[in-house]
Amino acid sequence: MRASLPRARAALKHAVSPPGGLRAHEATLPEGLGAHAASPPGELGVLRSLRTAFLDAHADAVYAELTVGRTRGLRLAELVAAAGSAFPGLVPTAAELAADRALAQARKAGHEIDLGVFLSRMLRSPLSGGHLMDTLLSPTARALDLLPEFTAVGKTDLGSVRLERRDGVARLTMCRDDCLNAEDDRQVDDMETAVDLALLDPAVEVCLLRGGVMTHPRYAGKRVFSAGINLKSLHAGDISLDGFLLRRELGYLHKIWRGVRVDDDTSWHSPTRAKPWVAAVDTFAIGGGTQLLLVVDHVLAASDAYLSLPAAQEGIIPGVANFRLPRYTGPRLARQIILEGRRIRMTDPEARLLVDEVHDPDELDRAVERGLDRLRGPAVAANRKMLNAAEEDIDAFRRYMAEFALQQALRLHSTDVTDKVGRFSTRGTAPAGSPS
Structure with missing residues (x-):
């Protein structure tokens, strides 16, 4: 018989608190545990098993308490912070996460694995996971702040993305010419803001994604679509599970596919506002760039361009490409692209x-x-909405993301990944994610 939530909460707190618990044990671990975080010493593994068992028994009750009976929407970082306060020991503390995120990837203690456990169990539940995914379709506060000016002026520069409305088209131009549009936490935030603005602006009929003109010596004067994940940021420890790897898939990519949630006089017939998307590929779409193409309606490419998904060679999982790519290519070609590069x-x-x-x-x-x-x-x-509904079941997507949250966290802290990003940092000045 399952223990009540109050009893289970107290037992979990006791199990992971000093003396003898996880934090006391971590103080004795050697520097560089990050290289072994995915296969931790015995006590760490046992305590992760305790957390997993706790969530397997109480995930919906935990989520209901954190969201006040699912009446309050919390984004990923907010949900983690709330869980740390309400359920001591369930997730790493804010101080632990902050200390870990200040370190290079190879030196991290692997706290994001515990975030992966927590978020995986939240997403696994149809009730809690469904509510969480709905929450993440809501526009960001940054987008809502910028919306009045954008609707009036029709342009904004977000830093790594420029957005301009012209003749009913929202033109999103990725313009990180310092790294060939390789994505990091900053660019994910800019992209989600731009997608929100494009979808919320009533004057926009259709949206365009394209890479800007680069200044990098190898591609100076040429447009580049995307070089994928920023490997320099990954080495530096600046690619986060909740702020990049999960937010990207459940935020702006999901919004391109399914739309942004609205609360106005049209929401009675559709809770989301969606628009058609076109992507134009110049030079290459590597990794996350190819993933973007899987959620848009029409893709054009220059004849000298190429696509690739090298994540498996980098040691990680290429987002939702494993879920979406086979329906475009069939399973054999999808395996060649993902597993063999x-x-x-x-x-x-x-x-x-x-x-x-x-x-x-x-x-x-x-x-x-x-x-x-x-x-x-x-x-x-309307036809786009029906095509997307037929192609991708939202519960199947949710189940994929539940497993992805854990598996990607484990991959981030695996020895082969930390070794690769360490070697990458010594290769010179080649931009993150660019072809070798």
Whole structure:
């Protein structure tokens, strides 16, 4: 018989508190535990098992308490902070997380594995996980602050993303020319803000994603779509589980696919506001760039571009690509791309499984405008909604994300990953995520 939540809470607090608990044990661990955090010493493993068992028994009750009976929406970092206060020992403390995040990836103690356990169990529950995913479709506070000015002026510079509304098109230009649009926590925040603004602005009919012109010597004067995850930031310990790896998938990518939640006089027939999306690929879409293409409605590419998903070679999981890619390519080609690192060049016949149009680079601009015009029809949004509902079951997506939260946390702290990012930091000045 399961213990009551108050008794289980007290037992958990006692198990992980000094003397003899997790924090006392961690003080005796050697520097550089991060290299072994995914396969920890015995006591750490036992305590993680206790946390997992606690959540397997009480996840819905915990989530209900933290969200006041699911009447309060908490984003990932807020949910973790609330859990740390209400259930001591269930997740690392704010001080522990802050100290860990100040370290290079190879030196971390692996506290994000415990976040992975917690968030995995929250997402695994249809009740709690469903509410959490709905919460994460809400517009960010930053976007709501910027919305009045953007609707009036039609442009904003968010730092790593420029957004401009022109002729009913929201044009999102990724402009991190210092790293070929390789993503980090900062760019995920900018991208989610830009997606929110584009979806909330009533004057926007269709949205365009494109990379800006780069200044990096190897690609100076050329547009680049995306170099994927920022490997320099990963080495430095600046790629977070909740602020990047989960927020990216459950935030702006999910919003592109399913829309942003609204609370207005239209919400009676649809809780989200969605719009069609076009992506234009110049030069390459590596990793997260290819993942982006899997959630948009129409993809155009320059004939000299290529796509790749090198995450397995980097030691991590390529977001939701494992879930979405096979329905575009079939399972055999998906395994070649994800497990073996196969590049798809626009001259390959297989490229047409992933892109709708391939054009000479000097013809791409005109082709993009034609593609945007085709998606302005009054019935496009309704048909897009039905296509997406048929293609991707939201509960299947939630279950995937529940397992992803834990598996990606384990991968981040695995020895092979910390070794790879350590070697990357000594290779010189090649931009994060760029081709070797």
